[in-house]
Amino acid sequence: MTLDVGALRSLLCERLCEDVGVDERPDGELMLRTHFCFPDGDGYPFHLAEAPSGGLRLSDCGHTLMHISYEHDIDSFLTGTRGMLLERIVDESGIHHDNGVFSVDTSVDRLPEAIFRFGQALTRVYDLTLLSRSNVGSTFYDDLADCLSALVDEARMQRDYQPEVPNADAYPVDYRIEGKSGIPLFLYGVPNRDKARLTTIMLGYFHRHDLSFESIIVFEDQAEIPRADLARLSDVGGDMISSLESTEDLHRKLLMRIAA
Known part of the structure; x- marks a missing residue:
């Protein structure tokens, strides 16, 4: 042609x-x-x-x-x-x-x-x-920060918290929030499989050192996490929020655990 x-x-x-x-x-x-x-x-x-x-x-x-x-x-x-x-x-x-x-x-x-x-x-x-x-971690964390700022007083929340355990700098907590009865709430944002596995390791490490805390895991999209990784995380973690779109669920679970 x-x-x-x-x-x-x-x-x-x-x-x-x-x-x-x-x-x-x-x-x-x-x-x-x-x-x-x-x-x-x-x-x-x-x-x-x-x-x-x-x-x-x-x-x-x-x-x-x-x-x-x-x-x-x-x-x-x-x-x-x-x-x-x-x-x-x-x-x-x-x-x-x-x-x-x-x-x-x-x-x-x-x-x-x-x-x-x-x-x-x-x-x-x-x-x-x-x-x-999309699974863009940095954007997810920005959205998570905005969501938490709207739900929790900034004075009661600490980002990248290092708990009192050996080698604490290797096990940072995304957010530490003042909990009821003096028990802190550790909140992790999980945008992908790698962060799910890392969070599993960190929470398991805290349990082995008898650290007293409660935890909430907030996923970008829980359906995207492989079942095996999700199962291991559920064994050591507390409440789970399927995505940031579940704002009401996150708010309700936060109110149950954080100091008034």
């Missing part, structure tokens, strides 16, 4: 001109029409206006983060791991982020390039929502 390069060029020019256009709203605001869209089918809102310094400005007018907020906690996108990734996207894409609004300034003759660059950047921003569904 011999490709007709000229015909392909003509087709691309024709179709791109049909699929990308400028629409004027009743209020006089200009909107770009493209095929960029969110997973639910809503199109990216590309607002077009004059830039303060001259040229043109493409802006989402805050719609991207608003769209994300329908199903996700928007604060988690501005702090922690996702916040760092968001800053990287902004820097690498050459776009601007100000109070939840993404934009890019361009000259008139560079508008086509800016449209694709802006669309790619907003896609990368939206893809940060996928981190909450």
Whole structure:
């Protein structure tokens, strides 16, 4: 098969001109029409206006983060791991982020390039929502910290606690929380099989040294932990929370064990 390069060029020019256009709203605001869209089918809102310094400005007018907020906690996108990734996207894409609004300034003759660059950047921003569904340990720990901060007084909680056992620095506890009757609560976050095995070793070590404590294990997704590893962890651990989505279950079990 011999490709007709000229015909392909003509087709691309024709179709791109049909699929990308400028629409004027009743209020006089200009909107770009493209095929960029969110997973639910809503199109990216590309607002077009004059830039303060001259040229043109493409802006989402805050719609991207608003769209994300329908199903996700928007604060988690501005702090922690996702916040760092968001800053990287902004820097690498050459776009601007100000109070939840993404934009890019361009000259008139560079508008086509800016449209694709802006669309790619907003896609990368939206893809940060996928981190909450993947086994990315650092993101899971950020989410766990946010969850605990909302449920437990910071003054009663100590992170990376080293209990009074030999070689304590090798057996850190993710969170030590003041428990009832002076018995501390050790809480571990478990995002994957490796952390499940490590937590099993540490809890078993504490039991062998007759350490007095209670424990709660919070999984990112308990269903992802192999049965054998889960069984060994259940032998030495206390209560288990299947995922961070089980906030009510975690809250109830914390209230049963922590000091009032």
